[in-house]
Amino acid sequence: MRKLLVATLATALTLAGGALPAQAAPAPGGAGLGDEYFPDYGNGGYDVSHYDVRLRYYPSDDRLTGTTTILAEATQDLSSFHLDFVLDVASVKVNNRPATFKREGDHELVVTPARAVTDGQAMTVVVQYSGVPSNKVAAGFTAWVRTPDGALAVGEPEEAWWWFPSNDHPSDKATFDVSVAVPDGVEVISNGVMPRNPVQEILGWTRWSWRSVKPQATYLAFLAIGQYEITRDTTADGQQVINAYSDLLTPDFEDAAKASVERTAEIVDWESGLFGPYAFEARGGVVAPPDTLGFALETQTRPVYSSGFFRSGSNTSVIVHENAHQWFGDTVSVDQWKNIWLNEGFASYAEWLWSEEQGEGTAQEIFDYLYAVEPDDFWTVAPAEPGPSEIFGGAVYDRGAMTLHQLRNTIGDQDFFTLLKTWVAEHRYGNGNTEQFIALAEKVSGEQLDDLFDAWLYTPSKPAVDGMSAFAEPVAPKSWAKIQQTHELLRDHS
Structure with a gap:
């Protein structure tokens, strides 16, 4: 019947002097997702739902072999598509048929x-590959870190390139199996979670x-390979709590680290009261x-910390920071x-x-201290438009x-914490941007907030604050030393 209808339509169009509309030919997927700061990160034309990453790692020479299977859906008719990846590829199959592939630029596999x-x-999509990740340079650096007893695959905004092919942008999230x-x-x-114990x-x-x-x-997927002491526990609702400490930590670092990281479940419970239910497993x-x-x-689910955070003793500030990201960055990604800045x-x-x-130290005391001591060049960067560097x-x-x-301070505690919980709930497992956050803040508070956000987020100069200009002798709250130490290290991603 369908063939008859198509033939009848074609006959009618011919008699009328017309023609059937031409079907667009399949086209290549984009070599990026158009990120304003990193336009060639991620790839156009498809959406990934799952990565199955199966690897073998040789610590003695930092050699990695593997097969990654990607489950995705095309979002256009595709003649070709890109993956972000730097290791040496042996073969690619798409829907069970061998595909051809080539390199383009320093991290694109076409x-x-x-x-x-x-x-x-x-x-x-099934990709078989191998290589020495620490020998591969892309975007001017190597994100894979070889350690005395193994390796670390931990980095932002790029890390996946060195151990699994991907659509490497936070706007395309997926589930993962890593073996x-x-x-x-x-x-x-x-x-x-560890679905089963390690097996020989x-x-x-x-x-x-x-x-x-x-x-x-x-970028939130990671590997830590080496000699680690692993501790295990469960929460009241049955979630796995798995912490790991390098065997290379000296006793002073190890004790301080454990006194901090072992409080993770407690801190996550406290943050759940502020930001809404914890979203992960x-x-x-x-x-x-x-x-x-x-x-x-x-x-995601398990932050990775430099031992340097614990050089001066326990540091719950960094545990709070990284686990707050489980809501702001992981549950809701940019x-x-x-x-x-979100x-x-x-x-x-x-x-x-x-x-x-x-x-x-109260948040107000910390604000007052920062407002008084930050140098002039600090205020020349607008948080909502910082620039790639x-x-x-x-x-x-x-x-x-x-x-x-x-x-x-402007909208009050009730509306402020309602806003944070609503933001996370409305964008759960998705993405958000500054304009959406501002709109939600105005909706929740019922106030017009353009002046506040323009001054604090978009203006590359120091905003005025009533009563603060004569602040002459700033006093640091007791918590400030740990916060300052934490931020000095946090900002050294590359």
Whole structure:
């Protein structure tokens, strides 16, 4: 019947002097998602739902072999598409048929399927690869860190390139299975839950498997491979709490780290009261070997910390910061990297709230101190438009937090904390931007807030605050030393 209708329509159009509209030919997917700061990050033409990453790692020479299976759906008719990846590719299959592939630029792998993929069609992409990640340079650096006993795959805004092919942008989230075989006696820690205990795969090798069942941005996936002490517990509602500490930590660092990281479940419970229910399936933290990592990162369900955060003793401030990101950055991710103050400003303000909770200085006292002591160049960066070179700059963290404090003072505690919970609930497992947050703030408060946000987020100069211009002798709250130490390390992502 359908063929008859098409033939009848074609006959009618011919008699009328017309023609059937031409069907558009399949086209290549974009080499980026159009991020304003990193236009070639991510890829156009498809949406990923799941990554299955299966690896074998050789610590002695930092060699990695693997197969990643990507489940995705085409969002246009595709003649070819891109993956972000830097290791050496042996083969690619798309929907069970061998595909051709080539390199383009320093991190783009262009895949041409044997058959074009139509808009809405499911894609199963299987990539086999190998290489020495620490030898690969892209975007001017190497994000994979070789350690004395293994490796760390931890970084922002890019890290996936060095260990699995992906659509590497936070606007395309997916679930993950990560499975890594390593020599016996070596541990592997990643995101989510451990669906089964490590198993001996063949003589001399053990396979570790991890599963993330909630949507996750690619930069939030991580690996920590080496010698680690692993502690396990469960929360009252049965969630796995898995923490890991490098065996290379000296006793003073180890004790301080444990006194901090082992409070993760408690801190997450406290943050749940402020920001809404915790959105993920597990909790925990990883402390890296000394002198290997210079920052901490909010890797989903299980942040990774430099041991340097604990050089002066316990530091719950950084635990609060990275776990606040589980709401602001992980549950709700930025839709463009320029909006990163929505991650860092919020996590920094959580530290101020924790300081209040612990009786070590109110948020107002911290605001007053910062307003008085920050140098002139600090105020020349607008948090909502920091530029690519300043996405981890001080203004994004601290001026972002100051913006939130001014907002809290303006709309009051009830509306402010309602706003935070509503923001997370409305964008759960998705993405958001500054314009959406401002609109929601005005909706929740019933107030017009353009002047406040223009002054604190968009103006590259120091906003005026009533009664603050004559602040002459700033006094740092007790919590400030830890907050300052935390932020000095947090801002050293690269």
